[in-house]
Amino acid sequence: MASGEATVFLNGELLPREQARISVEDRAFLFGDGVYEVTPAYGGRFFRLDRHLERLRKGLSALEIDYDPAHVPDIHERLLRANGLESAPAAVVYFQVTRGVAPRTHHFPPEPVPPTLYGYAKEYVRPERERWDAGWEAVTVQDQRWSRADLKTVCLLPNVLAQEAARKAGVADAILVRDGLALEGAHNNLFAVFGDRVATHPASNQILHGITREFVLELVREEGIPVEERPIPLEELQGASELFFTGTTTEIRPTVKVDGRPVGDSGVGPVTRALYQAFLEGVEG
Numbered sequence: 568m569a570s571g572e573a574t575v576f577l578n579g580e581l582l583p584r585e586q587a588r589i590s591v592e593d594r595a596f597l598f599g600d601g602v603y604e605v606t607p608a609y610g611g612r613f614f615r616l617d618r619h620l621e622r623l624r625k626g627l628s629a630l631e632i633d634y635d636p637a638h639v640p641d642i643h644e645r646l647l648r649a650n651g652l653e654s655a656p657a658a659v660v661y662f663q664v665t666r667g668v669a670p671r672t673h674h675f676p677p678e679p680v681p682p683t684l685y686g687y688a689k690e691y692v693r694p695e696r697e698r699w700d701a702g703w704e705a706v707t708v709q710d711q712r713w714s715r716a717d718l719k720t721v722c723l724l725p726n727v728l729a730q731e732a733a734r735k736a737g738v739a740d741a742i743l744v745r746d747g748l749a750l751e752g753a754h755n756n757l758f759a760v761f762g763d764r765v766a767t768h769p770a771s772n773q774i775l776h777g778i779t780r781e782f783v784l785e786l787v788r789e790e791g792i793p794v795e796e797r798p799i800p801l802e803e804l805q806g807a808s809e810l811f812f813t814g815t816t817t818e819i820r821p822t823v824k825v826d827g828r829p830v831g832d833s834g835v836g837p838v839t840r841a842l843y844q845a846f847l848e849g850v851e852g
């Protein structure tokens with residue numbers, strides 16, 4: 568097992584991953600009935616953990632899971648330390664809350680049960696700069712998700728299928744398309760550059776409101792670049808001069824080809840480069 572992955576958190580305890588066990592009646596196992604977060608830490612300092620907590624609260628409330636995440640920051644710190652990642656250049660903590668364990672019924676358990684809490688920490692390895700400079704490719708995939716894509720639930724099957732389509736195509740990312748609009752990636756948000764303007768889908772119920780997306784929007788504004796949060800028709804996307812994805816485990820990833828066709832005309836473009844520079848300074852500063 569890779570170092571930094573050995574100790575997990577389960578229901579109040581830190582323990583070796585091999586010893587972590589959950590019930591076959593856990594509602595996430597049976598129904599995908601739970602929410603999760605993935606939060607980055609740079610040099611041992613969590614980045615915007617408050618925003619991740621806020622999103623977790625929103626999901627718990629929407630799913631009516633009775634869990635107060637007051638101890639979540641402490642759990643995050645403990646996971647980093649227990650895995651020797653407190654000074655890793657970059658790491659992520661995964662944290663999941665499920666409705667808990669109860670005999671299978673579609674409705675909530677009639678008697679309240681404690682939620683299941685699970686977390687782990689893992690090193691994040693940023694791609695070499697040379698690799699980043701070459702950019703990546705993406706394919707378009709029909710979005711098959713439900714109408715609450717803004718909730719970070721563990722019901723990720725449509726995302727899994729989309730990412731698998733990307734893998735089979737030998738590319739890094741999938742662009743989810745619904746009603747002719749390019750919404751976001753399977754596990755990241757999508758930005759497009761049109762001339763001197765940046766555009767990304769609005770934070771509606773159709774996309775996950777990425778914390779990285781939020782940060783990158785701030786960077787775009789700080790750079791003085793005009794920005795539009797608006798739906799982007801796929802047809803228009805095909806004429807973008809630059810494209811990139813954002814996410815906790817994506818950071819900023821430039822896309823230089825979509826469905827085999829080049830984006831713009833010169834590989835990774837200047838806006839994406841400037842934003843990546845600002846991003847790296849922002850998370851490490």
Ligand SMILES: Cc1ncc(COP(=O)(O)O)c(C=O)c1O
Nearest residue numbers: 754755756775777778779814815
């Ligand atoms: C569908 C989807 N969109 C966007 C994101 C990016 O969110 P964040 O920047 O908070 O990691 C994720 C992250 O997992 C995601 O699953």
